[in-house]
Amino acid sequence: MDRIAVRPDQIPTPPPLDDLRHTALGEIPLSRARAVADAHHHRVNRPTGVDVQGFGSAI
Amino acid sequence: MLKLTSRCDLACDHCYVYQHPDQSWRRQPRVMAAATLRAAARRIAEHAAAHRLDAVRVVLHGGEPLLAGAAGLAAAAGELRRRIDPVARLDLRMQSNGVLLTPRVCDVLAAHDVKVGISLDGDVSANDRHRRHANGASSHAAVRRALALLRRPEYRAGYAGILCTVDLANDPVRVYEALLAEEPPQIDFLLPHANWDRPPVRPDGVPTPYAAWLLAVHRRWLADGRPVPIRLLESLISTAAGGASRTEAVGLGLADLVVIETDGTFEQVDSLKSAYHGAPATGLDVFRHRVDDAAAHPMIAMRQTGLAGLCATCRECPVVRQCGGGLFAHRYRAGTGFDNPSVYCADLKELVHAMVGTPAHAPARRQGADALSRAVLDDLAGGRGTEESARQLASVHLGMVRALLVALSPRAADDPVAAAGWRLLVDLDVAAPEAVRVVLEHPFVRRWAQRCRDGVTGDLAYLAAVAAAAAIRAGVGVTLDVPVRGGVLGLPTLGAFDVSADLPTARLTSREGGFDLAVAGRRERVRLADPPAAWQPARRVRAGGRELLLEDVDPYRDCYHLPVAPRLADADAARWTEHLDAALRRLRGEADGGYAPAVGALLRAVVPLRPDPAGRQRSAAAGAAFGAVAVAPAPDDAALAVLLVHEVQHLKLDAVLDVCDLFDRADERRLTVPWRPDPRPVEGVLHGTYAHLAVADMWRSRPGPAAAAAYRRYRDWTVGALDALLGLGALTTAGDRFVGRMRDTLDSWS
Numbered sequence: 001m002d003r004i005a006v007r008p009d010q011i012p013t014p015p016p017l018d019d020l021r022h023t024a025l026g027e028i029p030l031s032r033a034r035a036v037a038d039a040h041h042h043r044v045n046r047p048t049g050v051d052v053q054g055f056g057s058a059i
Numbered sequence: 060m061l062k063l064t065s066r067c068d069l070a071c072d073h074c075y076v077y078q079h080p081d082q083s084w085r086r087q088p089r090v091m092a093a094a095t096l097r098a099a100a101r102r103i104a105e106h107a108a109a110h111r112l113d114a115v116r117v118v119l120h121g122g123e124p125l126l127a128g129a130a131g132l133a134a135a136a137g138e139l140r141r142r143i144d145p146v147a148r149l150d151l152r153m154q155s156n157g158v159l160l161t162p163r164v165c166d167v168l169a170a171h172d173v174k175v176g177i178s179l180d181g182d183v184s185a186n187d188r189h190r191r192h193a194n195g196a197s198s199h200a201a202v203r204r205a206l207a208l209l210r211r212p213e214y215r216a217g218y219a220g221i222l223c224t225v226d227l228a229n230d231p232v233r234v235y236e237a238l239l240a241e242e243p244p245q246i247d248f249l250l251p252h253a254n255w256d257r258p259p260v261r262p263d264g265v266p267t268p269y270a271a272w273l274l275a276v277h278r279r280w281l282a283d284g285r286p287v288p289i290r291l292l293e294s295l296i297s298t299a300a301g302g303a304s305r306t307e308a309v310g311l312g313l314a315d316l317v318v319i320e321t322d323g324t325f326e327q328v329d330s331l332k333s334a335y336h337g338a339p340a341t342g343l344d345v346f347r348h349r350v351d352d353a354a355a356h357p358m359i360a361m362r363q364t365g366l367a368g369l370c371a372t373c374r375e376c377p378v379v380r381q382c383g384g385g386l387f388a389h390r391y392r393a394g395t396g397f398d399n400p401s402v403y404c405a406d407l408k409e410l411v412h413a414m415v416g417t418p419a420h421a422p423a424r425r426q427g428a429d430a431l432s433r434a435v436l437d438d439l440a441g442g443r444g445t446e447e448s449a450r451q452l453a454s455v456h457l458g459m460v461r462a463l464l465v466a467l468s469p470r471a472a473d474d475p476v477a478a479a480g481w482r483l484l485v486d487l488d489v490a491a492p493e494a495v496r497v498v499l500e501h502p503f504v505r506r507w508a509q510r511c512r513d514g515v516t517g518d519l520a521y522l523a524a525v526a527a528a529a530a531i532r533a534g535v536g537v538t539l540d541v542p543v544r545g546g547v548l549g550l551p552t553l554g555a556f557d558v559s560a561d562l563p564t565a566r567l568t569s570r571e572g573g574f575d576l577a578v579a580g581r582r583e584r585v586r587l588a589d590p591p592a593a594w595q596p597a598r599r600v601r602a603g604g605r606e607l608l609l610e611d612v613d614p615y616r617d618c619y620h621l622p623v624a625p626r627l628a629d630a631d632a633a634r635w636t637e638h639l640d641a642a643l644r645r646l647r648g649e650a651d652g653g654y655a656p657a658v659g660a661l662l663r664a665v666v667p668l669r670p671d672p673a674g675r676q677r678s679a680a681a682g683a684a685f686g687a688v689a690v691a692p693a694p695d696d697a698a699l700a701v702l703l704v705h706e707v708q709h710l711k712l713d714a715v716l717d718v719c720d721l722f723d724r725a726d727e728r729r730l731t732v733p734w735r736p737d738p739r740p741v742e743g744v745l746h747g748t749y750a751h752l753a754v755a756d757m758w759r760s761r762p763g764p765a766a767a768a769a770y771r772r773y774r775d776w777t778v779g780a781l782d783a784l785l786g787l788g789a790l791t792t793a794g795d796r797f798v799g800r801m802r803d804t805l806d807s808w809s
């Protein structure tokens with residue numbers, strides 16, 4: 001509790017998943033790819049997930 | 060550390076004061092008596108003078124020090140200042156749960172320059188896991204009120220920071236974000252009280268779960284550019300670089316802390332209460348003994364010998380200078396006492412190793428994060444969003460597709476067609492990355508990959524079609540087998556070839572500007588610039604000043620639960636193009652042009668739907684088909700503009716949800732919404748409100764009574780649903796902020 005706060009630097013944050021775009025496909029660790037794909041899988045495939053949103057009928 | 064009170068208004072089940080073996084609080088007076096306080100203040104002043112100390116820190120503690128009341132606090136702080144200020148600089152602090160903090164108390168704290176640290180374990184579900192009232196009621200809202208009070212300009216100087224106890228059941232990044240949202244000047248994490256007799260919870264098979272938890276926070280914190288000092292992490296970084304620690308939890312700093320109990324007895328660090336009954340006792344008190352007498356107590360003295368005071372294992376440990384054996388209380392084991400490494404030894408080692416290479420002061424290079432920054436999230440939450448924010452979402456999409464493909468690749472090895480496709484794609488990604496990017500960004504490549512991963516389609520061989528499309532785009536000459544489905548070979552972003560034969564595969568050889576196809580003994584040459592009749596090129600059209608795909612061939616476009624139109628006649632395609640062009644141009648002038656940047660950056664493909672038989676307007680967006688919008692012919696370009704904006708909102712929110720948790724996924728409650736008869740899950744309500752916010756915004760900028768009525772309808776729908784969302788308690792801290800900003804946009808219209 002006795003320090004001067006570190007000044008946040010001014011570089012804008014890179015977009016998320018930057019490593020996946022800047023690593024060649026053949027060099028992306030499988031564990032990393034699986035972690036991201038699994039998180040996505042759990043998001044879209046849970047019972048309360050919303051797959052298709054539409055205007056008028058099915059929002 | 061001065062225990063102003065011995066009781067607490069909360070009953071946290073992880074509390075070391077009440078829930079652990081040492082139960083001596085039961086004999087303590089509830090509040091420190093005036094005479095005890097005077098004696099304590101005198102002892103501290105006497106000690107500071109004798110040792111010519113420049114500064115002394117006194118922490119008002121408990122129990123809950125706020126139980127002393129505003130008057131009690133004023134008396135205590137006044138007494139300490141009167142006695143100690145003349146001999147040394149008094150750094151006066153208080154550690155509190157915040158529940159009883161009021162403006163009146165804040166005035167007292169400000170008057171006596173007392174800085175307050177507040178305990179908070181994360182967002183509401185994280186915090187309430189342990190930090191509850193005796194009757195089980197949540198403390199979260201009261202604590203957040205206290206933090207809001209401390210953020211007020213007049214009290215801000217007294218806001219010292221937040222103290223958070225780690226719990227593996229809480230998501231580390233969510234906890235970090237919840238704490239960050241309170242804008243504390245500092246955060247400190249505390250490992251749960253544990254020792255060798257009462258070891259910490261460790262899920263099976265994870266050797267260092269606490270290190271993993273803290274490192275997840277560490278990664279996010281670095282990616283955010285260290286927006287706030289985190290004491291434990293900074294101390295580890297500092298000691299890794301040979302510097303000093305700022306916490307007794309790590310490093311070889313000397314213990315210089317003594318506790319004065321409510322009845323005036325001296326005790327050792329109070330976290331020892333978690334060891335055994337009577338562990339912290341010294342048998343000394345402020346009436347009869349000096350601080351020096353307490354410091355000479357064998358246990359406190361031992362803790363001032365640094366390295367020599369540690370057990371043999373720690374003394375020989377290669378990282379002892381960084382770790383310091385961890386927190387004293389964590390070393391206890393019946394029999395050997397404190398002569399052991401920390402019960403968190405493995406986690407500490409892992410943390411120390413992980414800190415190597417973290418720059419000691421400013422981050423040299425930011426690492427990639429797995430979530431959007433707060434600034435981008437805030438921008439998008441307003442409803443419109445800049446082109447830069449939209450680009451970040453497009454980047455998320457590309458990262459996702461690449462992750463999905465890599466995750467599929469082991470399965471592709473079992474299918475010879477897919478395996479050759481994967482090898483080619485991997486090579487092209489190095490040799491012709493731009494061509495690969497264009498193909499992978501195609502909305503339906505991701506949709507296909509997602510379906511494959513979910514086991515909905517087994518069409519792994521399509522990977523060869525993806526690779527072939529990239530090779531043709533790159534003008535690279537290769538030969539490979541590609542899948543034929545229903546007599547048609549689809550090449551994403553390029554078009555489809557009608558092979559008119561029922562075969563599983565065709566052999567494709569890519570060339571500059573086209574490809575050759577060998578199928579059932581025939582050879583076909585396709586030059587993209589001058590194709591044969593069997594080739595249906597993807598329709599690349601110019602609309603709104605940019606190129607779009609009018610997607611009427613891709614085999615994976617049929618994913619909207621609505622019938623997609625078949626291949627368009629050229630005249631129909633021309634009408635669609637004209638219509639889209641007019642709608643997209645219109646967007647630049649409507650709603651201050653606020654939706655044009657995101658639509659421009661994100662909309663890559665429009666899938667024509669068959670008209671609704673009842674004549675209703677129809678449009679849709681599908682999860683994982685990022686960048687594509689499906690629409691049925693709309694009556695005019697004004698209506699089409701609204702449909703496009705509406706669906707692009709869904710795309711934006713989908714990409715946000717790909718990387719940010721805005722709500723509790725386990726929460727299965729549903730809300731009634733005004734725009735549908737059936738109750739909707741939280742995600743559906745979020746999608747509906749985010750889209751309707753934009754639709755209201757569009758109608759707001761249009762003239763005439765019909766537009767005004769449409770505006771009011773969408774606005775009212777959105778307001779009601781947003782308030783219901785905010786009141787439900789299913790949102791995360793980020794979600795609360797996101798929805799709150801949507802609400803702000805609506806409020807700014809009235």
Ligand code: SF4
Pocket residue numbers: 067068069070071073074075076077121122123155156178190
């Ligand atoms: S607020 Fe602090 S002292 Fe009170 S019960 Fe919770 S942890 Fe213990």
Ligand code: SF4
Pocket residue numbers: 372373374376377378379382383384385400401403404405407408
């Ligand atoms: S607790 Fe473990 S890591 Fe830390 S100094 Fe001791 S042996 Fe080394």
